Amino acid sequence: MIKFKVLDTSTGLFSHGGYNPRWGTRGKSWDTLDKAVDSVKSYLKYRKYCTLKTVPKYNFSGKKLPENIMIVEYQVILNELKRTSINDLIETEVQVCPIVKKIKKPKSKSQKKIGNKLKNSRKSKG
Numbered sequence: 001m002i003k004f005k006v007l008d009t010s011t012g013l014f015s016h017g018g019y020n021p022r023w024g025t026r027g028k029s030w031d032t033l034d035k036a037v038d039s040v041k042s043y044l045k046y047r048k049y050c051t052l053k054t055v056p057k058y059n060f061s062g063k064k065l066p067e068n069i070m071i072v073e074y075q076v077i078l079n080e081l082k083r084t085s086i087n088d089l090i091e092t093e094v095q096v097c098p099i100v101k102k103i104k105k106p107k108s109k110s111q112k113k114i115g116n117k118l119k120n121s122r123k124s125k126g
Contacts, residue, residue, distance in 0.1 A: 003029040004036035010068040
């Protein structure tokens, strides 16, 4: 599995993403290169609105990207360490909810009047 991070080489910090990112030692990882690049574009587009003091303000003319911003590609290797039964993790027994009979909503006064009229008309015809 491949992951991508945005690195500021001048500070050695990674971006946490967004147009007002925090920068830290861990940062955020993206699943695709496009998403990591989009994060940098978003930051550069909206950097003038950044409110955090820790966010570097780059001199960006729009023609050339800052050279100290890099995308770092990582390979994540998953190794199975242990399998645990769900029964070992849940302490209490799971109880199945009984089926509840649907309760009819009480009729409004106008609905009751209409219902009574229908009943009376049926009685008089029959």
